[in-house]
Amino acid sequence: MGRAEARRAQQQRGARKAPSGRAGKSTGKKRSGIRRFLNWKTILGTFLGGALLLIIGAVALYFSVDPPDPNKNAILQSNTYKYADGSIMARTGQMNREILPIDKIPEDVRTAFIAIENKSFYKDSGVDVIGVARGVVNTALGRGKAGGSTITQQYVKNYYLTQDQSATRKLRELVISIKVDQRMKKNEILAGYLNTNFYGRNAYGIQAAAQAYYGVDAEKLNLEQAAYLAAVIQAPSQYDWAIAGPNGKRLVMIRFNAVLDNMVEMGKLDQAKRATLKFQEPIKPKPLPGMDGQKGYLVQAAKQELSRQNIKDADIAAGGWTITLNIDKKKQAALEKAVDDELESKLDRKNTKDRPQDQSVQAGATSVDAKTGQIVAMYGGVGLTEKAESNALRTDFQPGSTFKPVVLATALETGAKTQDGRPITPNALYDGTSKRPVVGSATAFAPQNQDNINYGDPMLTVQEATNSSVNSVYAQMIVDAKPEKVKETALSLGMRDRDGWPADRPAMSLGTMSANTVEMAGVYATFGNHGKKVTPTIVKKAEHADADFKPVNPIGAQVLTAKTADTVTKVLTGVVEDGSGKAVRSSAYDAAGKTGTTESNVAAWFTGYTPELVTVVAMFGEDPNSHNQVTLTGTAGKGRAGGSSFPAQIWQAYTTAALRGQSTGQFDLEDAEMGTPPAPTRSPSPTASNQTVAPTPTGSATRPTGTPDPTGSTGKPDPTGPTKNPTPTTKNPTPPTKDPTPPTKDPTPPPNPLLGQ
Numbered sequence: 139m140g141r142a143e144a145r146r147a148q149q150q151r152g153a154r155k156a157p158s159g160r161a162g163k164s165t166g167k168k169r170s171g172i173r174r175f176l177n178w179k180t181i182l183g184t185f186l187g188g189a190l191l192l193i194i195g196a197v198a199l200y201f202s203v204d205p206p207d208p209n210k211n212a213i214l215q216s217n218t219y220k221y222a223d224g225s226i227m228a229r230t231g232q233m234n235r236e237i238l239p240i241d242k243i244p245e246d247v248r249t250a251f252i253a254i255e256n257k258s259f260y261k262d263s264g265v266d267v268i269g270v271a272r273g274v275v276n277t278a279l280g281r282g283k284a285g286g287s288t289i290t291q292q293y294v295k296n297y298y299l300t301q302d303q304s305a306t307r308k309l310r311e312l313v314i315s316i317k318v319d320q321r322m323k324k325n326e327i328l329a330g331y332l333n334t335n336f337y338g339r340n341a342y343g344i345q346a347a348a349q350a351y352y353g354v355d356a357e358k359l360n361l362e363q364a365a366y367l368a369a370v371i372q373a374p375s376q377y378d379w380a381i382a383g384p385n386g387k388r389l390v391m392i393r394f395n396a397v398l399d400n401m402v403e404m405g406k407l408d409q410a411k412r413a414t415l416k417f418q419e420p421i422k423p424k425p426l427p428g429m430d431g432q433k434g435y436l437v438q439a440a441k442q443e444l445s446r447q448n449i450k451d452a453d454i455a456a457g458g459w460t461i462t463l464n465i466d467k468k469k470q471a472a473l474e475k476a477v478d479d480e481l482e483s484k485l486d487r488k489n490t491k492d493r494p495q496d497q498s499v500q501a502g503a504t505s506v507d508a509k510t511g512q513i514v515a516m517y518g519g520v521g522l523t524e525k526a527e528s529n530a531l532r533t534d535f536q537p538g539s540t541f542k543p544v545v546l547a548t549a550l551e552t553g554a555k556t557q558d559g560r561p562i563t564p565n566a567l568y569d570g571t572s573k574r575p576v577v578g579s580a581t582a583f584a585p586q587n588q589d590n591i592n593y594g595d596p597m598l599t600v601q602e603a604t605n606s607s608v609n610s611v612y613a614q615m616i617v618d619a620k621p622e623k624v625k626e627t628a629l630s631l632g633m634r635d636r637d638g639w640p641a642d643r644p645a646m647s648l649g650t651m652s653a654n655t656v657e658m659a660g661v662y663a664t665f666g667n668h669g670k671k672v673t674p675t676i677v678k679k680a681e682h683a684d685a686d687f688k689p690v691n692p693i694g695a696q697v698l699t700a701k702t703a704d705t706v707t708k709v710l711t712g713v714v715e716d717g718s719g720k721a722v723r724s725s726a727y728d729a730a731g732k733t734g735t736t737e738s739n740v741a742a743w744f745t746g747y748t749p750e751l752v753t754v755v756a757m758f759g760e761d762p763n764s765h766n767q768v769t770l771t772g773t774a775g776k777g778r779a780g781g782s783s784f785p786a787q788i789w790q791a792y793t794t795a796a797l798r799g800q801s802t803g804q805f806d807l808e809d810a811e812m813g814t815p816p817a818p819t820r821s822p823s824p825t826a827s828n829q830t831v832a833p834t835p836t837g838s839a840t841r842p843t844g845t846p847d848p849t850g851s852t853g854k855p856d857p858t859g860p861t862k863n864p865t866p867t868t869k870n871p872t873p874p875t876k877d878p879t880p881p882t883k884d885p886t887p888p889p890n891p892l893l894g895q
Contacts, residue, residue, distance in 0.1 A: 215457035235342035240329040247364040253400035256289040264290035264319025296334035338374025351420035362418040369393035435518025435528040464512035473515040476792035484774040495772035502529025504655040505753040511692025513676040538734035541649030548627040549619040563813025568611040570594035583644040585609040605717025616647035632660035655754040663752040669698035708810040721786040733781030744785035749803040755785040
């Protein structure tokens, strides 16, 4: 085949392969693969379909996601306990947070956070879509934490969600933020945001942060301080000025200045004022106020008082309370120092061999403002780690002879008379013979005076019997005044009816019931308040966002006439001037009081008051292992530890310090009625002991010469006044005659009668 034929054959083959077109026209090459679908129609359809699916998905997501319950950390708060002056005493609870309403947060503080975190906060719908998209992409690609969240989104994350950085969490945050913005007011969201942020230094919320960084409440923050707190939240561990390195300080200063500059840009800060504002360095970090020292005991007392006023323990445990106490910081410090100086420093708690008794000594005290009834100081013990229960609140010991004024008050208030028909007054005469059987009681009782001493000749006045805490006189007086009436008086004065307090036993006169220092402070405060009941209170106010609490007024109704109360006070001033309480006598104040020592010397009390303060100091003997009651005799290597020893010394040291620098007053006792003074010569009667002591007309009674007396002494009867060195009556007197009609024997033996001063 020639060349020409070959070309013709090739052309014919090519013609056969070419597609045939309609009407003789060719349609060109046919498209293949994915290019057949990439036309404008398919692209538009795909876009619209995808958009529709996104809309449907978004709508479904919006309606399927509701704000969940708050996460547990968002609502946990601490309880804040404050002193009377508003300074923080302690924080308790799992979370150092105190939630504040928006009106407690200054506007400058709010604006500072808005300026650096979300300038459009009051205008936006709660979300930053671009910021969220950027955050989702960054998270998905592992580029670190998401950014660009609004204040609303940050609040939602803190309050409803968690801190994880998953895309799912970000989507839920977006939807919930939109709903929250629709349902809540902007200021509510802002308050939630400020209260849920973590600021470092274990501080959650703006209030805790203000205290942690500047030692003030949030409502007292200035603009410079607010600007720093707004700056520090981005990276608290890096930006805390106290621990930040050079780079951290540089970065936080950039944010600090940005806060102020943005406020100028927003029209919220004048440029001229901006130029004057300087960074204010925060204080050094402090440990979270805890329960060290007496703080734990003060918190215990506050909780007990709130519980009595129907605030449940569970409500307190849930947190969020700001509880201000009536505790005066200076008086509290003075009381702690007095206990340490007058007792603890004299004990050797480590020397179990030579000073075993020192291991058992416990002290408790309560001090009350005489005019308001507020507990201004309290001592509960050596500390919660060693003694979990406050000694100021314990009720397992008896008040002893500090109860005797209640017997006297009842006799005066009810117009009681002696067995021979004489009105009972401070000048009424009684037989002071030790172990003298009471007359007129169905229950036999013949108490022994301290050290079995006879007082009187044998008669002595009620004033003298009170001065020397003569058991035999008060045992007879309670029979004359009726034990059941005395119990009624005690309960009206604030003591509590606990198990083991029968109403018909004359042994009650010696304080055989249980009581604590707070109750006894209330009893004596009522005497000093002219008979108006005083209920000591430690809680000044208790505030919570979801609770309405109003403390009970400590000053109540008239429970004793002013005449009765003032007469008791007058008698108790005699105890301080001439009797067992003279260890507290001072020219610095006018004082009244009573000593008390219980059975076997297991407890010792001094309860005293001035026109300004009522203070009860008690010592208890408690075996540290068995917790049984044990004697205090031998405390600090000494002998008997009565109410006139350590308790009176603590009382005197504290009262002197607490009243130092202030003008002290005198008791107003115009209504006091002492009764007709006894004749100078009294009719002698048989004694029942080998020792007798004759009283002086001033109201004092003493032991014989040579007999040790921890409470002090005065002298014998002397028409011209007391003598410092009295001559005792004769020893070994004739035995007493038997009572012609002795009382029936008590089927239940009374407690050991070795009770007294």
